[in-house]
Amino acid sequence: MKITTFNSFKSRNYRLYFSGQSVSLIGTWMQRTAVYWLVFDQTHSNFMLGLVVFATQFPSFLFSPLGGVISDRYNRYRVTLATQTCSMIQAAILSIVVLFTHYSIWEIFLLSVVMGVVNAFDLPARQSLVNEVVDDERNLQNAIALNSSMGKLAWLIGPAISGIILEKLGAGTCFLINAFSYLAVITSLLLMRITPYVPQPHTKKIMKEFKEGFNYLKNTPSLGKIVIMLACVSLLVLPFNTLLPVYAKVIFHGTASTYGYLNSAIGLGALVGAILLASLKPGANLKKLLFINLVILSIALLIFSHITNFSIALCTASLAGFAMMSQTTICNTIIQTEASIEMRGRALSFFAMAFFGMQPLGGLLTGTISQYIGAPYTILAQSIAAIIIAALFFSFLFSKKKKGKHALDEENLQTQLSNN
Template sequence: MSISTFNAFRSRNYRLYFAGQSVSLIGTWMQKTAVSWVVYSLTHSKLMLGVTLFAAMFPSFLFSFIGGVTADRYNRHKLLLVTQIISMLQAVLLTLLVFFRHYTVWDIIALSVLLGIINAFDVPARQSLVYEMVNDKAHLPNALALNSSMVNLSRLIGPAIAGISIEAFGDVVCFGLNALSFGAVIFSLLLMKLPRYEAKPHTKNILGELKEGLSYIKQAPEIAFLLGMLGMVSLLVLPFITLIPVYAKDIFHGTAATFGWIDSAIGLGAFAGALFLASLKPSANLRKILAINTFVLGTGLVLFSHATHYPLALVFATFGAFGMMSQVTIVNTIIQTTVAPDMRGRVISFYAMIFFGMQPLGGLIIGYVSQYFGVQNTVLTEGIIALLVGAVHLRFLNSRKLKRYIRPLPGEQAVGIKAEAK
C-alpha cells in the first residue's frame, strides 16, 4: 500500500464525506444484521429472508429512474441532505417499534420498503456528488475504490458489533445506534464547501430525460454489457448473502454472534478487495481485473457452499467476497469516468436500478429454490454461474468487433499521451 492509495483524501470535501459516511455505514450494517436475525428468529423461514431483501431493495428498482433524473435536475448536495434526514427518521421509527415490542415481521418489512424508496433517490445523488467532491478528477477512481473500502470496512465492523450487541443487550441497541449514526453524515454534509449550484433549464419532461438516458446506454456497448453482466450477477449470484443466517443457525448450529462473524468475514474480504482496487496504478487494466475477480467470486462460493468446518468456511467466504467487490466498484468506476457529466445521474440510476432491483428478485428465487434444492447446493450453483459470467466477460474483452467501442479510462489516456510524447 502506498501514499497514492489515499490520493482522494487531498480533497477536503471528500475527507468530510468519508468520515461521516464511515460512522453512518457501521450503524447501517448493524441494522441490516439485526433485521435479518429478527426476521429469521420470528419466522424460521428462508423464503421470508428473501422477502425482507426484496422489500428493502425492490423499491429502489422501481424509483431509481426518477431518482437519477432528480439527481441530474436539482442540487445533489441538498437532495442528499434530505435523503439522510428521512433515513434517520426511518431508523428512529424502527427503534421505537422494536423497543416497545409492538411489531410483527410485516411492520419491519414495511419500514424496509420505505428505506428502499429513500435509497432510490439517495444513491444517484450520492454517487454523482462524489465526482464534485474530488478536486483532481484523476483521483476519482481512487475515491470510488476508497468508497468501497469504507462500505466494506463498515460491513466488517457492523455485523460483528451487531452479533455481540444482540446477545448482550438485545436487538433494539442495533437499531438505536443506527439512528444516532446518521448525525455524523448529516454534520459532514453541512460542513462541505461545494461550488455554487447553478440551475440549468430543462426542455424535456422526466419521461423524456429517462428515454434520453436509455438511448445513451444503447449507444455505448461497453456500458450496456457491464450493466447486463452486473444484472446477471446481482440476480443469480450476490443473493447468496440472504442464506447466511441459515448457515449460521442450521449448518454451523450457532447464534447471532456466529451470523455476525460470517457476515464480517464477507466484509473483510470485500474490504481487502476494495483496498486492492484503491492501490492500483491509474494505468491498471480494470476491465481485465473485473473478469478475473468474477472467477475469484465464483471459486469462493463453490468452496464455501459445502464447507462444514466453520473456520475454513470463514476463509472461503472471505476469498469469495474479495472477488465480489470488483462487481460493484469497477463497474461504477467505468461509468463515472466515461459517461458524459450531464448523463451521469441517469446512467448511475440504471446502475442502481439493476443492482438494487435484481438482488431482491434473486433473493426471492434463491430463497424459494433453496427450500427444495438445499441451501448448500443452491450456493454451489451460484458459484458456478459466477464462473460462467467471468468466462463470458473474457470473451467480450477479446472481441475485436467490440474493442473499438471501449473508451480508455483517465489513467489509460495519460499513459497513451506519455507514450506519444516519447
C-alpha cells in the same frame, strides 16, 4: 515509489464526506444484519428471509431511474442531505417500533420498503456527489475505490458489533444506534464548502430524460454491457449472502454472533479487495479484473457451499467477499469515469437498478429454491452461474478499446440528443 492510495484525502470536502459516511455505514450494516436475523429468528423460513431482502432492496429497482433523473436535474448536495435525513428518521421509527411496541413481522417489512425507496434516490445523488467533492479529477478513480473501501470496512465492523448487540441488547438497540449514526454524515455534509449550485433550465419531461438515459446506455456498449453483466451477477450469484443466517443457525448451530462473524468475514475480504483497487495505477485494465474476480467468486462459493468447518467457512467467505466487491466497485468506477457528465446520474441509476434491483429478486429466488433443495445446493448452483456468466462476457471483457476515454460516449450522447 510514490504512494497514491490516499490521494483523494487532499480534498477537505472529500475528507469530510469519507469520515461522515464511514460512521453512518457502520450503523447501516448493523441495522441490515439485525433486520435479517430478526426475520429468520422469528419465522425460521428461508422464503421469509428472501422476502425481507426483496422488500428492502426491490424499491430501488422501481425508483432508481427516477432517482437518477432527480440527481441530474437538481442540486445533488441538497438531495443527498434530504435522503440521509429521511434515512435517519426511518431508523428511528424502526427502533421505536421494536423497542416499545408489540410489533408484527409485517411492520418490519413495511419499514424495510420505506428504506428501499429512500435508497433509490440516495444512491445516484450520493455517488455522483463524489465528483463534486474531489478537487482534482485525476483523483476521482482513487476516491471511488476509497468509497468502496469505506463501505467494506463498515461491512467488516457493523455485522460483528450487531451480532454481539443482538445477543445482549436486542435488535431495537441496533436500529437506534443506526439512527444516531446518521448525525455524523449529516454534520459532515453541513460542514462542506460546496460550489454554489447554478440551476439549469429543464425543458424536457422526466420520462423523456429517463428514456435518453436508457438509449445512451443502449448505444454505448462499453457501459451498457457492464450494466447487463452486473445485473446477471446480482440476480444469480451475489444473493448467496441471503442464506447466511441459515448457515449460522442451522448448519453451524450458532447464534446471532455467528451470523455477524460470517458477514464480517465477507466484509474483511471485500475491504482487502477495495484497498487493492484503490492502489491501482490509472489506466489499469478493469474489465480483465472483473473476469478474474468472477472466477474467484465461483471457486469460493463452490468451496463454501458444502463446508462444515466454521474456520474454513470464514476463510472462503472472505475470499467470496474479496471477489464480489470487484463486481460493484469496478462497474461503478467504469460508469463514473467513462459516462459523459450530462448522463452520469442516469447511468448510475441504471447501475443501481442492476445492483440493488436484481439482488432482491435474486434473494427471493434464492430463498424459494433453498426451501426445496437446501442452502448448500443453492449456493453450489450460484457458483456454477458465476462461471457461465464469466464465459458469456469473456469476449467483451477482453476486447480492446477502439477510441479514447470519452470519445465514443460523447459521440453517442450527441447522436442520442439529436434524435430526441
